[in-house]
Amino acid sequence: MANNVDVIIIGAGPGGIFCAYELMEKRPDLKVLMIEKGRSIEKRNCPKRVTKTCAGCKPCSITTGFAGAGAFSDGKLSLSPDVGGNLPEILGYDKATELIHESDEIYIKFGADKSVYGIDKEAEIREIRRKAINANLKLVECPIRHLGTEEGYKIYSKLQEHVLSKGVEILFNTMVTDIIVEDGVAIGVKTDKGEEYRAKEIVSAVGREGADWFKDKCEEIGIETKPGTVDVGVRVEVRDEVMQFLNENLYEAKLIYHTPTFDDKVRTFCTNPSGEVATEYYEGGLAVVNGHAYKGKEFKTNNTNFALLVSKNFTKPFKTPIEYGKKIAELSNMLCGGKILVQTYGDFRRGRRTTEERLCRNNLIPTLKDAVPGDLSLVFPHRIMVDLDEMIQALDKVTPGLASDETLLYGVEVKFYSNKVIVNKDFETSIKGLRAIGDGAGVTRGLQQASANGLSVARSIIKTLEA
Numbered sequence: 001m002a003n004n005v006d007v008i009i010i011g012a013g014p015g016g017i018f019c020a021y022e023l024m025e026k027r028p029d030l031k032v033l034m035i036e037k038g039r040s041i042e043k044r045n046c047p048k049r050v051t052k053t054c055a056g057c058k059p060c061s062i063t064t065g066f067a068g069a070g071a072f073s074d075g076k077l078s079l080s081p082d083v084g085g086n087l088p089e090i091l092g093y094d095k096a097t098e099l100i101h102e103s104d105e106i107y108i109k110f111g112a113d114k115s116v117y118g119i120d121k122e123a124e125i126r127e128i129r130r131k132a133i134n135a136n137l138k139l140v141e142c143p144i145r146h147l148g149t150e151e152g153y154k155i156y157s158k159l160q161e162h163v164l165s166k167g168v169e170i171l172f173n174t175m176v177t178d179i180i181v182e183d184g185v186a187i188g189v190k191t192d193k194g195e196e197y198r199a200k201e202i203v204s205a206v207g208r209e210g211a212d213w214f215k216d217k218c219e220e221i222g223i224e225t226k227p228g229t230v231d232v233g234v235r236v237e238v239r240d241e242v243m244q245f246l247n248e249n250l251y252e253a254k255l256i257y258h259t260p261t262f263d264d265k266v267r268t269f270c271t272n273p274s275g276e277v278a279t280e281y282y283e284g285g286l287a288v289v290n291g292h293a294y295k296g297k298e299f300k301t302n303n304t305n306f307a308l309l310v311s312k313n314f315t316k317p318f319k320t321p322i323e324y325g326k327k328i329a330e331l332s333n334m335l336c337g338g339k340i341l342v343q344t345y346g347d348f349r350r351g352r353r354t355t356e357e358r359l360c361r362n363n364l365i366p367t368l369k370d371a372v373p374g375d376l377s378l379v380f381p382h383r384i385m386v387d388l389d390e391m392i393q394a395l396d397k398v399t400p401g402l403a404s405d406e407t408l409l410y411g412v413e414v415k416f417y418s419n420k421v422i423v424n425k426d427f428e429t430s431i432k433g434l435r436a437i438g439d440g441a442g443v444t445r446g447l448q449q450a451s452a453n454g455l456s457v458a459r460s461i462i463k464t465l466e467a
């Protein structure tokens with residue numbers, strides 16, 4: 001292993017992978033080193049997928065390793081620049097659209113399903129929009145390509161094979177602990193194995209999993225950041241019948257609401273028709289809720305799940321929104337013995353704890369088997385409870401049945417993409433030689449934009465190296 005290379009990429013999530021891919025496409029002569037704290041994709045194995053109980057692996061196989069948080073994600077690729085990140089703000093709308101198209105082509109080249117959901121049902125979409133307007137909800141149109149969890153895993157496996165065959169070196173099970181800066185220039189990294197690697201260009205692509213670490217590094221080496229947003233909320237689960245019209249015509253209904261009481265933004269996110277609610281573990285064993293849907297018929301359930309997220313922006317002097325989100329999730333973990341809390345919407349409204357007995361009365365069978373019936377009012381601040389309630393009432397006008405007593409709310413879902421690193425159009429930070437991309441830099445929030453970001457930064461690197 002050479003300790004001096006041209007480019008070091010920290011993190012092998014979609015952002016890092018597409019950066020490595022593009023560097024090899026355009027400059028196969030470059031020496032590219034990826035350093036990834038998790039395992040190679042074939043060694044990533046989440047025991048919970050079989051046992052349904054989390055074994056607390058360290059590092060977590062769901063969020064670390066080749067393909068990062070993408071490997072076991074539901075693999076829904078948003079094809080609109082309006083969704084999944086800030087690339088349009090940084091690069092311009094047209095450029096972001098072009099890059100998304102290019103990264104999408106790469107997913108297709110590596111085996112993605114060619115069907116696109118959410119474009120062909122014009123009359124039905126007009127009807128949904130009419131109902132949304134009536135409920136003061138904004139409908140965001142976003143065509144989706146759905147890889148499906150198991151197909152997504154295969155596509156990323158082929159990408160791993162591809163970048164390795166093109167000569168990219170990947171150090172797995174290795175965490176970057178430090179970024180070496182000399183005279184205001186980033187010149188290399190140190191790893192937890194005690195090694196040092198040097199490069200002309202370093203890309204931080206550490207994802208949400210590495211966002212805390214990168215935030216600390218930013219403070220330590222003086223990279224400019226600004227406090228971002230934190231999204232906190234619940235995962236909602238209903239019978240497929242309740243969401244059928246939206247699922248069949250939009251696949252993913254992206255609806256945004258500004259609540260009447262607090263004027264807070266609440267949005268729907270990551271809908272999984274016939275899917276499963278899942279637990280996701282962050283460093284330190286923090287359990288948060290998520291959801292996914294398998295493509296194969298044999299894995300389908302009768303339920304649809306989606307997230308309802310309240311966006312919180314903080315003002316001075318508060319500057320640790322990630323901590324805020326974690327504290328809320330920790331509170332829920334504390335009440336539920338480290339597991340996910342579940343409450344029926346009927347109990348949520350009546351301010352009482354859900355019981356096993358009341359859970360069994362429903363048409364709806366929870367798909368997250370180890371969730372603990374509880375009371376979300378002991379977890380969320382009043383403001384978030386009101387925001388969620390008002391959003392559910394509004395959604396009920398678009399998809400009647402959603403505000404039924406049996407609807408399940410799982411807590412806590414938190415999206416930790418709040419540390420926004422200040423970058424220019426080439427994703428350069430205020431430290432020369434160090435670029436930051438993807439979810440960990442607060443630039444993106446989804447697979448497609450993270451992948452497009454990887455392509456874009458690779459081209460910027462090549463431009464600099466060739467200047």
Ligand SMILES: Cc1cc2nc3c(=O)[nH]c(=O)nc-3n(C[C@H](O)[C@H](O)[C@H](O)COP(=O)(O)OP(=O)(O)OC[C@H]3O[C@@H](n4cnc5c(N)ncnc54)[C@H](O)[C@@H]3O)c2cc1C
Binds near residue numbers: 011174437440
């Ligand atoms: C369960 C789940 C489901 C999801 N479903 C969808 C979906 O359907 N559609 C969608 O668009 N998005 C989805 N997402 C989000 C999507 O996975 C992310 O937006 C995307 O993976 C971000 O890519 P990234 O490259 O920025 O970061 P990541 O994918 O998070 O990759 C970052 C990598 O960096 C590594 N790393 C971190 N710190 C270090 C360090 N110090 N040293 C070495 N390595 C480090 C991590 O181990 C990780 O592998 C989902 C996420 C999860 C967790």
